[in-house]
Amino acid sequence: QVQLVESGGGVVQPGGSLRLSCAASGFTFSSSGMHWVRQAPGKGLEWVAFLRYDGNNKYYADSVKGRFTISRDNSNNTLYLQMNSLRAEDTALYYCAKDRFALIPNYMDVWGKGTTVTVSS
C-alpha cells in the first residue's frame, strides 16, 4: 500500500545537525512532489519545504531557509531533510508528505507518521 516512513530523528544540541529520511513505497515516487511539514509540541502544523519530482526546484519556509536542505534520491525512493544550525524552536514532530502534483505545491494526499526532533542542551 502507499506508505511513507520517516526516520533519523533524535536529540541534538543547539547548533548541531541532523538528517531526516523518508522512505516511500506503493506509488511512483519519481513522479511526485514531496514536502516536509513539522508540528511543535502542542502547536499547529508548519510547512517546512517542498521539492518537485525531479529535484530541480526547492521551496522553503522563511524560518528554515539557509539552514535546512531538502533533497531526494529517486533511484531509492527516498526523501531527505538536512538540518543544520538547529535551534530550540526547531523541536517538533517532522512529517514527510506526498503532493498530488509533481511540479508545484498543491495538496498533500499521503502523510507519514513522523519522526521527532528535539533540540536541547
Add this chain to the structure above:
Amino acid sequence: QSALTQPASVSGSPGQSITISCTGTSSDVGGYDYVSWYQQHPGKAPKVVVYEVSNRPSGVSNRFSGSKSGNTASLTISGLQAEDEADYYCISYTSSNTVGVVFGGGTKLTVL
C-alpha cells in the same frame, strides 16, 4: 510566509452544521484555487478532507464541503458526528515573497 487566519475554536451539537473560515491574501487564498483542508485527530497524522477549494478525495464523507470567496476559504461540515471532533487546518499555495505553502493556525472543533 504569514499564516492564514482561522478561528481558534468552533463547536456544534450532533446533527448541526458548522463552518470554519480561512482568511489569507490575494497572494495565496485569493489568487489560487490550491486551497486544501486537513483533519487531524490527537496523536495522528493529518488527513486531507477537501482539496482545490471544493473537491473531496475518495472516501471522505460528503458531509465535508469547501468554498471560497475572495481571500477567504471555508470548510463546512454538515450533520456533525462525534468522530468529527478534531483539529482542522487550511493550507494554500502562496507566491508572497517566495513561492511555497502557507498553513492556517488550526481550528479545534468540539462536538458538544
